[in-house]
């Protein structure tokens with residue numbers, strides 16, 4: 001897109017950690033954490049961390065609590081080899097995920113890509129993108145593409161090439177870009193960049209089934225993140241007609257109470273951002289201290305249900321065999337293995353389709369097919 005990031009603004013905490021939290025004892029444990037899970041923030045985010053250490057700071061600063069062994073190192077392998085194309089993933093019938101870059105300008109400590117292995121994966125090159133586009137072109141049941149990461153806005157030229165290629169596919173009508181850049185570097189979204197993104201919104205007034213839409217999935221977890229800069233940028237998007245949907249991760253000690261979530265979602269609504277997902281924090285190694293129980297999220301949802309439905313997102317957890325929408329506690333079926341608590345759940349997805357789309361011939365982990373031919377998914381719960 002002809003607009004390049006000033007890489008100087010990205011600060012690698014591997015060398016600068018002592019600058020960020022003078023209250024944290026930067027000792028051997030932190031060194032160990034950073035060796036396992038790299039750390040970095042942007043200069044803009046640094047100011048927010050200093051202002052809000054217990055809400056924004058905790059999401060980005062390495063902590064000794066990350067030195068645990070519970071959870072999965074590299075979760076969600078399903079779908080990664082669906083067509084043997086680097087950066088293309090598929091689990092569902094109607095949509096695929098494309099990851100043009102695996103890196104981010106800042107690293108959230110609860111991220112499922114927090115390991116060094118995940119962070120160092122190479123970006124998709126032009127050939128990968130062409131192959132991904134070819135795969136999608138040959139599978140007309142695919143209607144949507146989620147471009148995520150990493151942060152796709154880390155490489156604007158690559159993103160532009162990908163978007164342009166996808167727009168040439170007749171049966172793709174729903175493109176979403178997942179990014180947290182509106183939090184950690186909102187200033188990159190110039191009028192020019194937003195204009196360029198908006199050219200991928202193509203309404204067809206005569207035949208609305210042919211309309212194409214590009215939307216942005218933003219990621220705000222706490223009201224402290226909704227700075228004037230972030231809000232101004234959100235308004236720039238929506239005033240151009242680009243839909244913003246927010247994904248919030250439920251984080252212990254940061255937003256796992258109804259008041260915080262209600263405040264967050266109320267501000268989002270007032271600023272024309274749709275509360276879209278409340279994601280239960282994934283069972284990734286080193287993230288245990290952020291993980292509440294799934295039931296805690298339901299208690300928060302129950303408070304939201306008493307208010308306008310505009311405030312109610314989809315509350316989900318993600319297993320390796322697809323995501324699960326949770327609505328009430330009564331359906332949680334617990335299963336224990338040692339001291340670990342799992343939630344067993346009947347998935348809505350068809351096993352044959354799962355095998356076909358993911359290009360696998362067996363289910364991962366503890367998941368199995370029951371006597372009715374349904375996939376039974378397992379999800380490791382957290383603790384309050």
Ligand code: SF4
Pocket residue numbers: 103104106107108110111112113149150151179180
């Ligand atoms: S922005 Fe998303 S992909 Fe990047 S570190 Fe945070 S959670 Fe992970």
